Amino acid sequence: MERKSNSGEWEKMKKEISELMTEGRDYAHELKSQLGSSSSQESREHLATKILESYHKSLTIMNHSGELDQVSPLPHGGGSPKSDDSDQDQIIKSSKKSMPRWTERVRITPGVEIDRTLDDGFSWRKYGQKDILGARFPRGYYRCTYRKSQGCEATKQVQRSNENHMLFEIIYRGIHSCSQAANVRSAIPVQVLEPNQTQEHENLEMLNESLDTGLHNYNHQEHLHQTLQYPLSSTPTLESNNMMLQLRDQNVDFFGSTSFSSDLGANVNYDFLPSHNVGSVTHSISNSPPESPFECFDPNNPFRGFGGFDS
């Protein structure tokens, strides 16, 4: 695995991040100045979007550089085949542990209109659900739909937070080696999520929260879209995962069913119910276009199958 040890690249990276953060700060200042004015909602949303983009880009750069050092070699990552048959079983076993893994937390804000469902752009198939000790909600297990046909080993686990019902924790494992991998990135332009780097995630949450607060002050949740963007890929490969975290909470009953639609046309519905009072979680994936993204709430975008949980 290539490493970015080149100090020149680091300097360049730092400069880029600095510029992006400065840009974001400037946009934030501008947004702040508009909060009390009669500027249009479009203008404010545009500024909010620009801020998010700036933060997202800088985080992407940061994550990307960090990933290069963190990711362990993948036996079959990035589509490269397992080469040694005699060691195949061992490789498969070890790959389970060495697979890149990152966590994303998706927060859903009450009263916030969600234009799109959580969507990481990939198609997932639910293969299990389990009550976890100490967790109020069951954990849903998903694997790439193309696991069989293309040998894609990517999986994810979706679990609703105990403390905050509006928070979903998604654990991604493995890199998509399927045909979706190349498409997702371009299909999901802005809402690229990044891997779990706690500090970065917290920064994003803080940013989103602050934006929420500001926008709510003058917007009263009017067509407000909250987009949580987290780096999906913790690996430097092309198969970076993307997640779109725009949730419309109108029509979304978090203890009922929600759904997500992906830009790739996959709709996933997720039902999250407390394990003690729920019976089942439904997760479905279809190939129909996301006409009504929020009729289904899923995570990964992830969700009508998003980590549905009930037992």
Place this chain on the structure above:
DNA sequence: GCTATTTGACCGCC
């Protein structure tokens, strides 16, 4: 009939 989801059972790890 095909595909996806549900869910109890099984397996491996600690």
Place this chain on the structure above:
DNA sequence: GGCGGTCAAATAGC
């Protein structure tokens, strides 16, 4: 032995 993760048969939806 308990727990998390996965398998696979049964079931449901299209």
